[in-house]
Amino acid sequence: MNYFLHLLIMISIYFILSLSLNILIGYSGLVSFCHSAFYGIGAYATALLMMKLHFPFTISIIIGIALSVFISLFPSLLSLRLKQDYFYLTTIGFQIIIFSILYNWLGLTNGPYGISDIPNPSILGIKINTVLKFALLSTAIFTICFLLFWGILSSPFGRTLKAIREDELLASTLGKRVYYLKITAFALSAGFASVSGALFACYMHYIDPTSFTLSESFFILSAVLIGGAGNIRGPLIGTIFVIIMPEILRSLHIPDSISANLRQIIYGFLILILMRFRPQGLGGEYKLQ
Amino acid sequence: MTILELRGIKKYFDGIRAVDNVSLSFKEGEISLIVGPNGAGKSTLFNIIAGLLTPDEGEIIYKNKLINHWKQWKRAREGISLLFQEARIFKNLNLLQNILVAFPSQYDENPFAFLINFGKLRHKERENLDKAEQLLSLIGLKGKSHYKAEDLSFGEQKLLSIACLLAKGAEVLLLDELTAGLSPQMVSTILPLLKKLADDGKTIILIEHNLQAVLDIADIVHFMNEGRIVASGPTEEFFQREEIQSFLAIDFSLSLLNIPPKKGVD
Numbered sequence: 001m002n003y004f005l006h007l008l009i010m011i012s013i014y015f016i017l018s019l020s021l022n023i024l025i026g027y028s029g030l031v032s033f034c035h036s037a038f039y040g041i042g043a044y045a046t047a048l049l050m051m052k053l054h055f056p057f058t059i060s061i062i063i064g065i066a067l068s069v070f071i072s073l074f075p076s077l078l079s080l081r082l083k084q085d086y087f088y089l090t091t092i093g094f095q096i097i098i099f100s101i102l103y104n105w106l107g108l109t110n111g112p113y114g115i116s117d118i119p120n121p122s123i124l125g126i127k128i129n130t131v132l133k134f135a136l137l138s139t140a141i142f143t144i145c146f147l148l149f150w151g152i153l154s155s156p157f158g159r160t161l162k163a164i165r166e167d168e169l170l171a172s173t174l175g176k177r178v179y180y181l182k183i184t185a186f187a188l189s190a191g192f193a194s195v196s197g198a199l200f201a202c203y204m205h206y207i208d209p210t211s212f213t214l215s216e217s218f219f220i221l222s223a224v225l226i227g228g229a230g231n232i233r234g235p236l237i238g239t240i241f242v243i244i245m246p247e248i249l250r251s252l253h254i255p256d257s258i259s260a261n262l263r264q265i266i267y268g269f270l271i272l273i274l275m276r277f278r279p280q281g282l283g284g285e286y287k288l289q
Numbered sequence: 290m291t292i293l294e295l296r297g298i299k300k301y302f303d304g305i306r307a308v309d310n311v312s313l314s315f316k317e318g319e320i321s322l323i324v325g326p327n328g329a330g331k332s333t334l335f336n337i338i339a340g341l342l343t344p345d346e347g348e349i350i351y352k353n354k355l356i357n358h359w360k361q362w363k364r365a366r367e368g369i370s371l372l373f374q375e376a377r378i379f380k381n382l383n384l385l386q387n388i389l390v391a392f393p394s395q396y397d398e399n400p401f402a403f404l405i406n407f408g409k410l411r412h413k414e415r416e417n418l419d420k421a422e423q424l425l426s427l428i429g430l431k432g433k434s435h436y437k438a439e440d441l442s443f444g445e446q447k448l449l450s451i452a453c454l455l456a457k458g459a460e461v462l463l464l465d466e467l468t469a470g471l472s473p474q475m476v477s478t479i480l481p482l483l484k485k486l487a488d489d490g491k492t493i494i495l496i497e498h499n500l501q502a503v504l505d506i507a508d509i510v511h512f513m514n515e516g517r518i519v520a521s522g523p524t525e526e527f528f529q530r531e532e533i534q535s536f537l538a539i540d541f542s543l544s545l546l547n548i549p550p551k552k553g554v555d
Contacts, residue, residue, distance in 0.1 A: 151404065156389075156397035156414070159382075163390040166379035173339055173373075174391050174457050175365035181398060188400055230381075286381065 005135040009203055011243050012135075012142040013196045018223040018235035019149045020192030025221075026229030026286045027158060028185045029165030030084070034075065034091040035193055035220045037098035038068045040212025042194025043201040044102060044109055047118045050202075057121030061198040065191040072190035073183065080182045095214050102209035114208025121202045128202070138199050145192060150232060152188070161185055162230075165286070222267045226274060228284015237283040242267065292317045292492050293338070293369075293461050298347035300333055300516075307333045308344070309516035315461065320483065320493045320506050322524070325513035326536075331496045332374060334513070335463045338494075339371040340364045351461075366393065368460030372467060374496075376446035380439035384430060384449060387438050388421040389414075391453035424452040427482075429475070444470045451479065461492045468499045476502050500537075504528075512536065 017039060024030040045064035049055040055063070079090035102109050109115065120129045121137070128137050152158055160181060164171045168178050201207050219242065227238020245266065249259040279287040293315040300308040308330045315321055323331050336342040338349060340361035349356050356364060365371075379387050394417075396402040396410050403410055425431040428448040433441070438449060447470045454462065464483075468476045476499075484506050487493050497503045510527040512520040520533060527533060 152400045155400070155403040155410065156394050157400045157402065159386055159390055160394075160397040162382060162386070163379045166381055167377060169341070169361075170373070170377045170379065171390070172361040173341070173365050173371050174453065175362050175393060176390075177362050177398065184398070184400060 002131045005131045007243065007247065008135045009131070009138045009199075011239060012138040013199050013203075014220070014223060014239045014243055015142050015236060016145045016192055016196040016199075017220045018227065018239045019145065019232065020189045020196075021220055021224050022229050022232075022235045023149075023153070023161070023185050023189045023192075025224050025288075026231065026234065026284060027153060027161040027165060028182055029286075030080075030087060030182065030186070031221070031288070032091045032186070032189070033088060033214065033217050033221070034095035034098070035189070036212045036214075036216035037095045038072065038190040038193035039197040039200070039216070039220075040098060040102055040207075040209070041068045041071060041190075042197025043207050043212070044115070044197070045194065046198035047115050047201040047207055048108070050119055050121075051115070051117075057123065057198075057202065061195060064194045064198050068190040068194035069187045072187045076183045076186040080186065081179055092214065095217055099209055099213055102212060109209070112208060112210075114206055115201075116206045118201050118205045118207065120205075134203055138203070141195065141199060145195060146232075149192075153232065157181075157184075219267075222271060224281075225271050225288075226267070226281055228281020228286070229288070230280070230284050230286025234281050234284030238281065241282070290317050291315065292352060294348075294350040295334075295338070296348040296350065298334070298337060298344045298349070300330075300337060300342060300344050306516045308337065311347070311513075311516070311518055313511060313518060313521075315492050315494060317460075317492055318487050318490045319508050320487045320495065321509045321511065322495045322497060322500075322503060322507035323511045323513055324497065324500065324537075329513040330516040331513050332465055333516075335371060335465050335494075335496065338364075338461075338463060339369060341371075365457070368458075369463070370454050370457055370459035370461070371463045372450060372454050372465055374465040374469070376443055376450050376470065378438045378441075378446050378449050378453070381437060383435050383437055384425060384441075385418070385421050385434045387449055388424055388452055388456045389417055391456040392417045392420070393457065421456065424456055427455075427478075428452050429478075444472060444475065447471055448475060455482075459491065461494065462486070463494050465496045467495060467497060468502050480506055 017035065021032065021035045024032045042064040045067050046060040049060035049063055050057060075090050075094040079087045103111055105111065120127055122128065123137065128134050160171070160176055164176065164178050164181055172178050223238040223242045224235050225238070226241055227236065228234030246259060246263055249262060254262065274281055291314045295311055295313045298308055298311045299306065311334060325331055333342065337344050340359060344357065351367065351369065379390065382390070396406065396413065422431060422434065425434050428451065430445060430448060438446065441449060467479070471479065480502065483493055495503055495507065504524060507524045510522060510524050511518050512533060520530065
């Protein structure tokens with residue numbers, strides 16, 4: 001039972017991550033390689049605020065979102081006026097910088113040793129101290145995020161982002177503030193990613209920088225690319241696929257040392273096949289250009 | 290009253306003058322036609338007015354304000370609209386979405402507008418949806434409102450881009466090769482519409498090779514060659530000039546004798 005609840009929690013966390021990355025890839029046409037940096041910022045901010053300042057979970061999560069949004073302004077202000085290629089490079093650089101900070105700022109993050117004994121969260125006086133309760137919490141938070149994604153992306157804001165994705169120049173001659181809207185989309189995406197980080201930190205009770213690497217950003221990216229971008233359905237399909245796949249390999253009794261590599265090969269191969277034959281992914285509607 | 294004025298506009302590309310000391314003024318409710326051979330600098334001039342290019346020298350005055358430093362979006366919001374020469378649309382959006390995006394909206398910059406102003410937003414969306422359907426009827430594409438824009442023919446895409454411009458609304462419309470790719474029937478639908486917009490006080494500036502189509506509605510013609518405005522005048526007498534006739538005969542393969550004198554604006 002706990003195994004399925006664990007899967008449910010991980011799927012909820014990665015649903016939020018892939019849907020938030022979809023705001024960038026599917027709606028704004030921006031492929032970001034630093035999504036796990038904001039995932040990490042949310043995780044570390046929540047863990048540190050709860051442990052060092054004894055802030056409640058809800059306040060910590062909100063401060064984590066604010067911090068991610070604020071920090072997202074650095075790469076976005078630097079690169080979103082430039083061509084796409086520079087944006088890609090900036091996000092890779094930013095991802096490496098955040099990882100280095102988490103890894104080397106021993107006084108704050110405890111560096112490679114990570115932060116352990118992260119407390120269980122409490123919501124409305126209820127201590128979330130069992131896997132079942134955490135599954136309910138993560139599902140509830142995912143549901144709130146999902147409704148927000150749905151509202152945002154089907155509103156004039158989402159439609160305008162899609163227009164910018166299609167043709168920035170045309171959008172600007174129709175009076176749309178392209179630069180401002182792209183910065184907003186990037187900040188929004190970062191804010192949601194940090195919610196996933198907060199859930200992850202409290203669920204695992206332990207975090208270290210290796211959970212928030214460039215590889216992790218590629219992993220989230222692969223969920224969106226495999227499932228497809230540009231609608232809500234695609235990232236959900238992709239997330240289920242990338243979370244369930246390792247479990248299938250495990251059920252085939254393939255040793256972990258082999259299955260980890262095999263999984264990467266399968267994801268990579270699948271992305272190659274999809275890019276060639278179905279660039280909009282399994283369930284998406286936007287073909288990457 | 291003059292709404293837009295260009296003063297000594299110059300633009301160079303790699304040292305070559307694309308626009309050379311152009312000074313023009315455009316009045317409210319006037320339809321101006323800019324003609325000239327390919328490479329004369331007409332589209333460059335439009336791009337400068339719309340903010341896509343920055344002039345190397347000169348001033349752009351709009352409603353008595355210097356707007357050289359205004360971004361494209363600011364110019365668009367203040368009423369300067371550009372129709373691109375090529376049919377430019379949002380290809381992966383359907384026709385309705387294309388037009389809905391074009392409407393000026395106070396809600397499209399706030400991701401949480403649907404939470405804060407749900408009632409007003411919903412009302413505005415319904416209103417815009419009705420208007421968008423009317424515009425699609427006007428251009429004869431109502432039956433295709435849920436088609437992806439990329440599935441339309443070139444002519445239909447051009448019509449859609451015109452509908453977007455009408456949805457956006459404007460004080461000054463810069464129309465680059467409006468009639469290119471349109472059927473004669475559609476041209477005869479669109480041109481009276483332009484005339485009506487001008488009668489309502491909108492300023493329309495056309496770049497057009499299909500002179501026969503637009504002569505009846507144009508009030509003023511400017512002839513541009515090698516980046517300069519070489520001749521200007523009211524349409525009635527402009528095409529009777531000998532030097533203009535020789536230009537047209539070479540560059541437009543038109544017999545000037547076939548161009549009737551302007552019938553006058555009624």
